[in-house]
Amino acid sequence: MADTAPLTNETGPGPSPQLTKETGPRPSPRLTRDTGPALSPGARLTPFTVTVERGRLRFFGSVIGLEDTEFTSLERAREAGHHDLPVPPTFLFGLELEHQAHAQGPDGPPVDPSRVLHTEQSFNYHETAHAGDELVFSPVITDVYRRRAGTMEFVVRDTAVTRPDGTAVADLHQVIMVRHPEGER
């Protein structure tokens, strides 16, 4: 098990999951928060607002090789008709994940992020967002299901991103897979 203490909630009562080897039915070892009702399909998580920061966009752009483009240079952005640095196509995903990492309960991260694999992601765009914009994220858990004798748990999350007045900016669709080697449930 990874030492991911700041991000985990698995210090609940009872032995650590990796030490237990009982067979037969027993309570799910609460490896993920999905064992509660909050992550059942249709669950609406708490909406949150993030202000897009120019410095952060520049950092993101430079790491993925977009130096001296509209995504990192204000001058280039203005040449391309933007009033400030535009948000690149995949950037919104991280804003959501980052918020999730610091949230509690059902809005928070899976108990052990090292078991999580990202299997699918999509974005539908309605309007370009820019540095300085306030964006409202409204996530909904649209599906939760298990495969391969319960060893793989898939969580599907759809998040509408809007401006505070409700204007649509983008829709995010995410599928993650949480590995449960012991195949509980």
Add this chain to the structure above:
Amino acid sequence: MTAPTSTSLVGTELPDLHPDEVTRATLALFAGASGDHNPIHIDTDAARAAGFDDVLAHGMLSMAFLGRLVTSWVPLGAVRSLKARFSAMTPVHARPHCTGRVTAVEQGADGELLARIALAVRLADGTLTVRGEAVVAADSLPTT
């Protein structure tokens, strides 16, 4: 945007994108820049404890490269959607190779002419790590 021009776009290949080698530094910086702090991407001990040989690249790093590939070809405002399915791990030190090809030009629900672009990210040994698709406004495509 007449029909003959649009149909002739099918099969057009986007200029390939060869990002730099994915180093540990890339992964650390991408974690900070993107907000994805999952330790399996930045902490070798955590990656091993989770059953991997070493740290793995974020799937979203590859998808960010696909976004870069698409927006280097059409303006950002012309991109209607971007999708990715992550099919294999990208190990540290990989050299991803991103490609795109127009597969269809068709009318969207609101009458807009759209081009569908099949996207892929492969490793040097040919392993397909991401299969994706972008839909962009067809009238924004370079015509040369």
